[in-house]
Amino acid sequence: MILTPAVQIEQVCRSYKSGAGRIMAIDNLTCTIAAGAQIALIGPSGSGKTTLLSLLGALERPDSGKIALFGEEINGLNEAAAAVFRRQNIGFIFQDDALMPELTVAENVTLPLILIKTAAREIKQRVGEILTDLNLQQFSRSFPQSLSGGEKQRVAVARAVIHQPKLLLADEPTANLDRRAADKVLDTIAKLAATSGLTVIMATHDPRVYQRFPRKLEMCDGKLMCGC
Amino acid sequence: MNFWLRFALRSCLRRRRRTLITLLGIAFGVATMVVLGAVMVGVNDTMIKNAVAIHTGNVVLQGDSVPSAQALTRVNKLADSLPAVDDRIKTVLPRLHFPVLLTADQRSLPLNIVAVTPKLEALQTPIAGRMVSGKYFADSQGLVLGAAAADKLGIEVGDQVFLITRAQRSAIKVSGIFSLGVAGLDQGIGFIALARLPTLPAGSVNYEMAIFCSPGSDLRKVAARVRDLSLPSEKVRLWDDVLPDVAQLVKLNEFSMLIMVALVVIILGFGVANALLMSVMDRYRSFAVLKAIGVRPREIFIVIMAEAFFMGLLAAVIGTILGSLVTLIWSGFGLDLSHYTSSNPLFSVNSTVYPRLAPVMVLVPQAAALGAGILAAVWPALVAGRRSVNQVMRGL
Numbered sequence: 001m002i003l004t005p006a007v008q009i010e011q012v013c014r015s016y017k018s019g020a021g022r023i024m025a026i027d028n029l030t031c032t033i034a035a036g037a038q039i040a041l042i043g044p045s046g047s048g049k050t051t052l053l054s055l056l057g058a059l060e061r062p063d064s065g066k067i068a069l070f071g072e073e074i075n076g077l078n079e080a081a082a083a084v085f086r087r088q089n090i091g092f093i094f095q096d097d098a099l100m101p102e103l104t105v106a107e108n109v110t111l112p113l114i115l116i117k118t119a120a121r122e123i124k125q126r127v128g129e130i131l132t133d134l135n136l137q138q139f140s141r142s143f144p145q146s147l148s149g150g151e152k153q154r155v156a157v158a159r160a161v162i163h164q165p166k167l168l169l170a171d172e173p174t175a176n177l178d179r180r181a182a183d184k185v186l187d188t189i190a191k192l193a194a195t196s197g198l199t200v201i202m203a204t205h206d207p208r209v210y211q212r213f214p215r216k217l218e219m220c221d222g223k224l225m226c227g228c
Numbered sequence: 229m230n231f232w233l234r235f236a237l238r239s240c241l242r243r244r245r246r247t248l249i250t251l252l253g254i255a256f257g258v259a260t261m262v263v264l265g266a267v268m269v270g271v272n273d274t275m276i277k278n279a280v281a282i283h284t285g286n287v288v289l290q291g292d293s294v295p296s297a298q299a300l301t302r303v304n305k306l307a308d309s310l311p312a313v314d315d316r317i318k319t320v321l322p323r324l325h326f327p328v329l330l331t332a333d334q335r336s337l338p339l340n341i342v343a344v345t346p347k348l349e350a351l352q353t354p355i356a357g358r359m360v361s362g363k364y365f366a367d368s369q370g371l372v373l374g375a376a377a378a379d380k381l382g383i384e385v386g387d388q389v390f391l392i393t394r395a396q397r398s399a400i401k402v403s404g405i406f407s408l409g410v411a412g413l414d415q416g417i418g419f420i421a422l423a424r425l426p427t428l429p430a431g432s433v434n435y436e437m438a439i440f441c442s443p444g445s446d447l448r449k450v451a452a453r454v455r456d457l458s459l460p461s462e463k464v465r466l467w468d469d470v471l472p473d474v475a476q477l478v479k480l481n482e483f484s485m486l487i488m489v490a491l492v493v494i495i496l497g498f499g500v501a502n503a504l505l506m507s508v509m510d511r512y513r514s515f516a517v518l519k520a521i522g523v524r525p526r527e528i529f530i531v532i533m534a535e536a537f538f539m540g541l542l543a544a545v546i547g548t549i550l551g552s553l554v555t556l557i558w559s560g561f562g563l564d565l566s567h568y569t570s571s572n573p574l575f576s577v578n579s580t581v582y583p584r585l586a587p588v589m590v591l592v593p594q595a596a597a598l599g600a601g602i603l604a605a606v607w608p609a610l611v612a613g614r615r616s617v618n619q620v621m622r623g624l
Contacts, residue, residue: 059520059617080524087522098517102238114231115522159521 258547370403
């Protein structure tokens with residue numbers, strides 16, 4: 001039986017305008033990531049990690065090449081179709097917690113379920129379960145501003161996985177956290193990935209973080225240096 | 229959908245200061261429009277009231293020139309039957325007109341004599357309250373005329389004058405002199421009691437029934453009922469048909485108000501657009517996150533539009549309440565415009581304007597503010613929806 005890979009990237013290029021010239025953020029990159037893999041995307045600042053995550057998240061389109069997630073080509077999707085693809089298949093965790101300050105913790109976590117039109121009863125049940133699993137149930141009705149950095153980031157993790165996506169993209173999710181809080185967040189992600197078969201790609205340049213990952217992709221000047 | 233509306237409401241509440249300032253701005257604009265609208269309605273009311281009180285009533289039945297005895301019979305019959313035609317009719321005043329030459333000593337003056345029912349007339353028209361000499365029909369056999377005419381003839385109350393018609397010449401005593409401040413009326417019109425008419429050489433007269441209705445009556449319906457009772461030779465007309473100059477002035481006033489409302493709405497629109505755009509720019513990051521987790525631009529557009537709707541609706545309600553309160557208080561004592569209208573015939577009887585809340589002038593500012601708010605939100609909503617996610621993600 002041939003398993004469909006989670007990510008297939010073929011000769012992808014992405015450049016940005018910079019002054020009179022262009023900067024090559026992703027330079028003819030080709031790579032395949034198996035479903036259920038946990039990957040640390042490492043490299044110095046400006047190496048193209050965030051651009052690659054944006055391309056994988058259908059937040060932007062490549063200049064050339066092809067990107068397919070779970071067999072579905074995403075580089076041709078328009079904005080609305082890309083949004084629908086993201087809400088069904090991808091979870092995002094950002095460096096900053098990026099929670100909606102207008103919404104309570106429970107409502108923030110609920111958001112992805114509302115987008116995929118989950119029944120109210122199921123929403124209640126799943127939000128309750130995940131908040132309990134992540135030890136956040138006591139903050140259910142709190143607003144994000146009353147939470148610590150680590151707690152916020154765990155809420156962000158809950159929001160990223162509540163709708164059971166196939167792919168979790170994390171862009172330096174522990175960069176603003178202290179060691180203890182960072183470990184807690186990483187433990188949470190690892191546990192969720194292990195139990196759900198989630199494919200995780202996490203950009204980081206913190207050795208303490210990427211050492212926890214079984215597989216690393218190192219980037220430099222928009223190219224993969226090793227690991228693929 | 230409910231979720232996005234709740235989200236929009238929370239966004240408004242979270243940015244309390246900005247929401248409050250925007251909301252107060254819109255509410256103040258609405259209140260201003262309500263008060264100005266009420267003043268405009270009050271000005272129109274006063275003009276119409278003054279004009280119809282002196283001239284026509286709200287609806288007027290006019291008869292052709294007929295012998296005075298025939299006219300008298302007809303108006304007496306109409307005075308009995310018209311009030312029963314429609315319960316919106318409050319008062320019916322018979323008036324018979326005929327021209328005379330008024331002479332005193334060596335002087336003379338053309339005058340239009342109006343034969344009236346003094347008691348009823350005193351209740352409806354302003355003449356009784358504008359006497360400068362003598363009392364309004366203290367002598368039911370006497371003549372009440374304007375101050376300008378009395379000056380020209382050099383006569384006073386108690387003097388005897390002569391009414392000359394084609395038929396003959398009759399003596400009559402001046403029983404009162406009024407001054408309305410309107411040259412045409414103060415010089416060109418005189419009143420006698422209807423009961424005196426048979427003793428005077430009126431010859432042929434024109435007759436009319438001035439019909440006064442309760443405020444807000446549908447005058448066209450009243451006119452239609454009166455028309456059913458009228459003879460083929462009689463005409464039934466509304467006040468605005470008889471006094472097209474006043475009707476035009478009322479329309480002009482309404483048009484000016486419309487321009488004022490439009491200007492306030494445009495200013496409000498820019499204010500709302502500015503406030504919402506600032507709010508959207510503050511939240512680029514939030515919108516980027518929403519889009520990243522799968523929210524479509526259309527849904528972000530809905531959120532911003534809903535915010536504008538909530539603010540516009542609340543502001544419209546607050547502004548209407550505020551404007552209505554100011555109007556109600558103001559309508560208690562009115563606005564004395566005598567300083568500005570002393571030479572205007574339409575304000576000569578009563579120059580105090582009482583602002584009045586008319587349903588249209590209360591609803592139009594509300595709808596306009598809400599519409600302006602929503603329209604003004606389109607641009608910020610499009611900006612929020614179209615902002616590239618990646619552009620903002622890099623700033624996260």
